[in-house]
Amino acid sequence: MKVVLKNLTKRFPSRTKNGADVIAVNNFDFEIPDGKLIGLLGPSGCGKSTTLNLICGLEPPTSGQIFFGDDDVTRLPPENRGVGLVFQNYALYPHLTVLENIMFPLQNLKGPEKMTKPAMREKAMTAAKLVQIDTLLERKPSELSGGQQQRVAIARALVKTPRVLLMDEPLSNLDARLRLQTREEIRRIQQETGVTTIFVTHDQDEAMSISDMIVVMKDGVVQQIGAPQEVYDNPVNLFVSMFLGTPPINVFDGKVENEKLYIGSEAVLSVPGVKDQPVSAAIRPEGFVLDENGPFTLNLSRVEVMGRDTSVVSTHPASRNVTVRSIIPARNKVDRSARTVRFSLLPDKVFLFDVDDDLRLPFVVE
Amino acid sequence: MNKKSMKGWLYLLPAILFLGCFMVYPLIDVLVYSFEEGYNSASQTYLGVGLYNYSYVLRDPYFLQAVKNTFILVIITVPLSTGIALLISLGLNAIKPLRNLYQTVYFLPYVTNTLAVGLVFMILFKKTAYTDGLINLMIQWFGGQSVDFIDGPYWAKMFVLCFYTIWVVMPFKILILTSALASVNPEYYSAARMDGTRSFRIFYKITLPMISPMIFYLVITGFIGAFKAYSDAVALFGTDLNAAGMNTIVGYVYDMLYGNSGGYPSFASAAALILFAIVLTITCINLLISKKNVQY
Numbered sequence: 001m002k003v004v005l006k007n008l009t010k011r012f013p014s015r016t017k018n019g020a021d022v023i024a025v026n027n028f029d030f031e032i033p034d035g036k037l038i039g040l041l042g043p044s045g046c047g048k049s050t051t052l053n054l055i056c057g058l059e060p061p062t063s064g065q066i067f068f069g070d071d072d073v074t075r076l077p078p079e080n081r082g083v084g085l086v087f088q089n090y091a092l093y094p095h096l097t098v099l100e101n102i103m104f105p106l107q108n109l110k111g112p113e114k115m116t117k118p119a120m121r122e123k124a125m126t127a128a129k130l131v132q133i134d135t136l137l138e139r140k141p142s143e144l145s146g147g148q149q150q151r152v153a154i155a156r157a158l159v160k161t162p163r164v165l166l167m168d169e170p171l172s173n174l175d176a177r178l179r180l181q182t183r184e185e186i187r188r189i190q191q192e193t194g195v196t197t198i199f200v201t202h203d204q205d206e207a208m209s210i211s212d213m214i215v216v217m218k219d220g221v222v223q224q225i226g227a228p229q230e231v232y233d234n235p236v237n238l239f240v241s242m243f244l245g246t247p248p249i250n251v252f253d254g255k256v257e258n259e260k261l262y263i264g265s266e267a268v269l270s271v272p273g274v275k276d277q278p279v280s281a282a283i284r285p286e287g288f289v290l291d292e293n294g295p296f297t298l299n300l301s302r303v304e305v306m307g308r309d310t311s312v313v314s315t316h317p318a319s320r321n322v323t324v325r326s327i328i329p330a331r332n333k334v335d336r337s338a339r340t341v342r343f344s345l346l347p348d349k350v351f352l353f354d355v356d357d358d359l360r361l362p363f364v365v366e
Numbered sequence: 367m368n369k370k371s372m373k374g375w376l377y378l379l380p381a382i383l384f385l386g387c388f389m390v391y392p393l394i395d396v397l398v399y400s401f402e403e404g405y406n407s408a409s410q411t412y413l414g415v416g417l418y419n420y421s422y423v424l425r426d427p428y429f430l431q432a433v434k435n436t437f438i439l440v441i442i443t444v445p446l447s448t449g450i451a452l453l454i455s456l457g458l459n460a461i462k463p464l465r466n467l468y469q470t471v472y473f474l475p476y477v478t479n480t481l482a483v484g485l486v487f488m489i490l491f492k493k494t495a496y497t498d499g500l501i502n503l504m505i506q507w508f509g510g511q512s513v514d515f516i517d518g519p520y521w522a523k524m525f526v527l528c529f530y531t532i533w534v535v536m537p538f539k540i541l542i543l544t545s546a547l548a549s550v551n552p553e554y555y556s557a558a559r560m561d562g563t564r565s566f567r568i569f570y571k572i573t574l575p576m577i578s579p580m581i582f583y584l585v586i587t588g589f590i591g592a593f594k595a596y597s598d599a600v601a602l603f604g605t606d607l608n609a610a611g612m613n614t615i616v617g618y619v620y621d622m623l624y625g626n627s628g629g630y631p632s633f634a635s636a637a638a639l640i641l642f643a644i645v646l647t648i649t650c651i652n653l654l655i656s657k658k659n660v661q662y
Contacts, residue, residue: 056560058556058559058560077559077562078559078560078562079559079560079561079562080562083560084560085556085557085560087553087556087557089551089553091551091553091554091556091557093554093557093571093572093575094576095575095576095578104561104563104571105560105561108561108562108563108564108567160561
């Protein structure tokens with residue numbers, strides 16, 4: 001089922017008398033293709049959870065429309081939309097067993113949809129098997145680990161075979177190891193059921209690793225939509241470039257003169273196609289190449305060995321971050337006693353942004 | 367005994383001494399009195415040891431009347447007050463404007479003196495030579511027969527006592543239940559809304575189980591409190607409760623000690639222990655039921 005959001009806007013009235021309204025979601029326009037896993041990504045307070053609440057119907061939009069396939073569901077109550085929602089804290093009923101929790105949505109069905117007890121049980125069992133908790137059915141949620149509770153919550157959301165599955169920060173309550181495991185699990189369940197899935201996260205690793213597409217949001221406004229790699233390789237503005245990637249991108253105050261990028265007094269890269277102006281130069285950590293004769297000189301602070309590769313921490317007067325972090329393959333040895341370290345840059349890992357509106361200034365990569 | 371546990375006992379000593387003097391010793395004393403026949407507190411003598419005190423009390427029509435009154439009071443007021451308090455709390459929880467005002471209004475009886483409230487109830491219900499009382503006037507407006515609620519038939523007096531008791535115990539229950547309702551995680555309601563759960567089912571399947579520990583707490587303390595009722599009856603019907611036929615078990619104990627028929631500490635002790643046995647039994651039954659039903 002494809003999901004279409006048309007000019008979706010949500011405005012919350014101000015708490016104070018003369019304060020401005022809060023626009024949680026501003027003119028969200030997006031078509032989610034059928035059967036895809038979409039990651040809604042952004043810092044906290046960017047409107048991603050509100051977007052989710054609008055799609056599932058817990059909040060009415062101020063303006064705009066929501067379509068599931070060709071059905072306009074904007075005014076439908078949540079139960080008639082055919083959505084399943086996994087809450088951030090799972091919201092499992094503590095007094096019911098796992099099986100009762102999963103069966104709860106089915107027991108609410110009325111009229112022609114009303115199911116018999118054995119049929120409900122069978123459906124609940126199917127959902128439980130899908131998320132592999134069919135051995136824990138008689139337990140109470142308090143007797144389950146965080147990961148198991150998460151699975152129960154997913155089974156409860158899936159038991160009515162929804163057209164769209166929504167997840168609010170599905171991994172935020174799990175520890176690091178479980179998080180890796182569970183995100184694979186979410187991917188598997190999504191692919192097995194083929195249900196269009198939208199999940200919200202503030203963790204870019206999470207979003208990049210399992211999504212078919214990511215939507216980066218900031219202050220209620222969609223910044224960029226695309227496949228994870230594409231967004232990472234071609235950020236449209238400074239915010240997106242800074243939000244994606246660990247370690248984060250290094251940002252410098254620079255300027256362009258005669259199609260050359262200057263950081264400090266050094267001309268570090270030729271950037272054909274950009275006119276002379278001050279710029280924000282953002283360089284991915286993997287964009288640095290250790291080079292004795294390289295054009296870019298940094299003051300070496302320390303070298304961190306991470307096994308697979310080496311992280312060179314240095315400083316530069318024009319850097320906006322306190323330290324500049326570059327990642328180089330472990331086989332390249334850095335002279336740790338030296339005061340400075342020299343790099344040349346990979347042009348496709350360097351992004352230039354306008355200093356006024358932070359938009360990308362494209363240049364030709366030779 | 368090592369140094370650490372010595373320290374612990376030392377810290378507990380004041381409380382142990384205090385409780386020992388004013389609770390454990392009197393309790394044992396009451397138990398002893400209840401078996402000493404014809405005990406005279408002035409001369410500190412008694413005639414013999416046996417179960418006569420108990421058999422006397424259990425055959426005393428005043429005591430039987432008191433037991434009957436107490437049980438009627440308990441059975442009517444505890445479920446009614448808890449149920450009404452739950453309804454009011456649900457209402458309070460559902461409204462936004464003026465909630466604080468209503469909460470204050472509902473809480474007022476809690477900070478009002480029992481005897482003062484009793485006086486107000488007397489004015490509302492009592493029939494005198496000059497006026498029939500406000501309630502009777504209202505009954506007459508609607509074409510009913512006026513009833514003497516304070517000195518009249520038994521059911522009328524019992525009605526006033528129950529009404530009064532419910533009114534007095536309600537604020538505390540509302541206070542507890544509103545905070546219990548407010549502490550239910552709103553995500554459960556969102557989850558229920560996602561599934562289109564009807565509001566009665568939400569109440570029955572989610573809200574009620576969530577606040578069930580608090581409801582059982584209120585029922586248990588409600589039972590104990592109602593069994594110990596005394597001052598309410600005095601506030602309404604005066605000190606001679608036996609004559610009014612509205613005595614309670616605690617009232618009977620008091621009368622045996624200090625009332626017109628006073629000076630019988632042995633009978634009072636026996637009655638007090640019978641009350642203790644009743645309350646203990648009921649509380650144990652309550653706890654057993656609650657263990658079965660409050661499951662998380």
